[in-house]
């Protein structure tokens with residue numbers, strides 16, 4: 001990715017939002033660098049849509065500050081919506097219109113050049129234009145929503161669950177177009193629980209769990225700073241130490257113990273491996289799913305040393 005990532009396109013600073021007694025977001029803080037595909041990962045109800053609705057000005061936070069392209073999300077929401085592209089998790093389209101008609105209708109908001117660009121995107125996406133929106137398939141409707149959101153070539157595109165319910169070919173097309181946008185210096189923020197897709201396309205990942213931003217990191221740094229340590233005990237009731245590092249989770253099965261560890265201390269690992277309680281110790285690389293589960297699974301066993309703290313973002317270079 002060659003784009004200039006020194007600029008911050010989205011900034012959330014200590015954003016909290018409550019629905020009655022439910023805290024949907026709690027002191028969420030993150031920055032999205034320009035020219036990246038930035039994925040917000042979280043299980044159902046984690047707070048992803050709430051975050052996106054605050055960024056797009058459809059929802060006001062209880063506290064904290066959010067800016068998009070340097071504009072305040074509460075005070076300049078109309079200007080933000082004009083400048084960005086946004087596809088919600090359930091895009092509302094006028095059912096009685098044909099795809100080209102909805103393009104003309106929407107162009108009033110964006111100005112000259114929009115209808116032509118929109119029609120060429122529809123052609124690229126292979127969307128039939130002669131029939132009404134209500135007769136389009138789910139994938140075709142999603143393509144219409146994406147074409148509407150991108151025809152003005154926004155510097156920032158925000159997508160809430162962009163590929164949910166789409167077939168593999170359409171998903172691939174969607175994701176490739178996101179990567180292309182980032183390569184040309186545009187920024188894409190997408191929310192998802194499709195971990196393998198995120199792993200293929202994202203430059204940055206934020207993991208949100210129960211309203212808290214637990215991790216914000218460049219994906220390759222997150223993967224290289226996390227590992228899985230698997231040890232086979234010499235005998236099943238042997239007492240054993242924890243691997244040197246921030247141990248997120250521990251799982252055991254007979255004589256085998258498996259830990260997901262962040263920032264493993266390589267120098268201290270020799271001493272760990274040579275403990276008499278271990279017959280065998282192996283260190284392997286995790287998938288993003290391994291990391292996600294280690295951070296989010298409330299049933300996971302947390303070792304004694306584990307501190308459940310949200311992690312701060314490394315400074316974007």
Ligand SMILES: Nc1ncnc2c1ncn2[C@@H]1O[C@H](COP(=O)(O)OP(=O)(O)OP(=O)(O)O)[C@@H](O)[C@H]1O
Nearest residue numbers: 019022023024042043044045046047048049050051
């Ligand atoms: N309008 C609302 N009134 C009450 N509670 C709400 C409202 N909207 C969201 N919530 C609650 O806030 C929490 C966060 O919801 P949110 O929609 O942001 O999650 P999400 O991460 O987008 O989930 P999903 O992946 O299922 O779409 C959930 O517990 C949800 O039930």
